[in-house]
Amino acid sequence: MRVFSGIQPTGAIHIGNYLGAIRQWIELQDKNECIFCIVDLHALTSPYDPAKLENSILEKAIVYLAAGVNPEKSVIFIQSQVKEHTELTWLLNTVTPLGDLGRMTQFKEKSKKFKENVNAGLLNYPVLMAADILLYQTEIVPVGEDQKQHVELARTIARKFNQKFGETFKIPEAKISETGKRIMSLSYPAKKMSKTDPSESRIDIFDSPEKIKEKIMRAVTDTGKSIKYDLKKKPGISNLLTIYSLLANKTIEELEKKFEKKGYAEFKKTLANAVIDALDPFRKKQQEFLSRDVYVKTILEQGKKRAQLIAGSTMADVRKKMGLS
Ligand code: AQP
Numbered sequence: 001m002r003v004f005s006g007i008q009p010t011g012a013i014h015i016g017n018y019l020g021a022i023r024q025w026i027e028l029q030d031k032n033e034c035i036f037c038i039v040d041l042h043a044l045t046s047p048y049d050p051a052k053l054e055n056s057i058l059e060k061a062i063v064y065l066a067a068g069v070n071p072e073k074s075v076i077f078i079q080s081q082v083k084e085h086t087e088l089t090w091l092l093n094t095v096t097p098l099g100d101l102g103r104m105t106q107f108k109e110k111s112k113k114f115k116e117n118v119n120a121g122l123l124n125y126p127v128l129m130a131a132d133i134l135l136y137q138t139e140i141v142p143v144g145e146d147q148k149q150h151v152e153l154a155r156t157i158a159r160k161f162n163q164k165f166g167e168t169f170k171i172p173e174a175k176i177s178e179t180g181k182r183i184m185s186l187s188y189p190a191k192k193m194s195k196t197d198p199s200e201s202r203i204d205i206f207d208s209p210e211k212i213k214e215k216i217m218r219a220v221t222d223t224g225k226s227i228k229y230d231l232k233k234k235p236g237i238s239n240l241l242t243i244y245s246l247l248a249n250k251t252i253e254e255l256e257k258k259f260e261k262k263g264y265a266e267f268k269k270t271l272a273n274a275v276i277d278a279l280d281p282f283r284k285k286q287q288e289f290l291s292r293d294v295y296v297k298t299i300l301e302q303g304k305k306r307a308q309l310i311a312g313s314t315m316a317d318v319r320k321k322m323g324l325s
Helices: 015-028 050-067 084-093 098-102 105-113 120-135 145-165 209-218 235-248 252-258 264-290 293-321
Strands: 002-007 033-038 074-078 140-142 173-175
Touching: 002 015, 002 120, 015 033, 015 050, 015 140, 015 235, 033 050, 033 293, 050 074, 050 264, 050 293, 074 293, 084 120, 084 293, 098 120, 098 145, 105 120, 105 145, 120 145, 120 293, 140 145, 145 173, 209 264, 235 252, 235 264, 264 293
Parallel strands: 002 033, 002 140, 033 074, 140 173
Antiparallel strands: none
């Protein structure tokens, strides 16, 4: 099966991105043809510093490699280096219903979050994402729950295009992890953990042990004392239990039992150590890749070439079907 997914190079990659998306990528890459992209064109829709973008892209490539994406099995490349993404976006715009774009949750949320910068790119973001996915004749899109609506729209766009111009695109399907689909903010457990929120609300995958401890000890919990999974009454503790369970490979029931007679402070201390242990190999690999930037750049260059081959072939078909020479 062909798999495609990506992450924006804005901000630092956190455990929400890892547990919702990257962990699925690693599982999928053994038996599928995987393409993982650093979606820099998407990142331009939110305020950013052009002088820092290149470095931020390289950092994300290092995250992919440090977290276990294997460049011998998977293609890793930078979205803006394959021009077919922007070309296909324009063409897909012509079959995308405008009303659908205005209804997207992410558009509504980001328009509120960045009131000073509600640009047309923010509205068209899902069309670029549809182009990313459809260019590679993708069958599986491993993402967090927040991206489900965008994958649904990519399916709608693909169907509309196929109906109007003849069978061209495969219809992709979102793959959403049952347990890691929505890791919540440490400061506001009702909101998802997010790259563009303040640093104390999330754990970044390269955070130092001291930072991890500090953030977890300050994480918002709930009234009461028990360590019980209850999304409605105890969203803070439930989120911490989910993080613990996924990073330490223990069931929620096991953890509830382990902390049956313990208080929040002890739970948080043990959780902090578990998170530090789980992220330790990533920090070590990060150091290794930081000193091998030529190797990382070569991987991105090779990835670009492999991506261009597939994207170019899809675009040739699209252009022909749409009557463009
Ligand atoms: N909290 C989360 N829990 C589970 N999965 C998540 N993802 C994001 N947040 C969580 C998934 O991570 C992938 C990469 O996301 P992205 O960079 O393309 O954009 P995003 O969804 O906008 O990521 P952030 O971290 O939330 O950044 P901002 O602050 O820009 O909104 C996607 O598969 C996403 O579902």
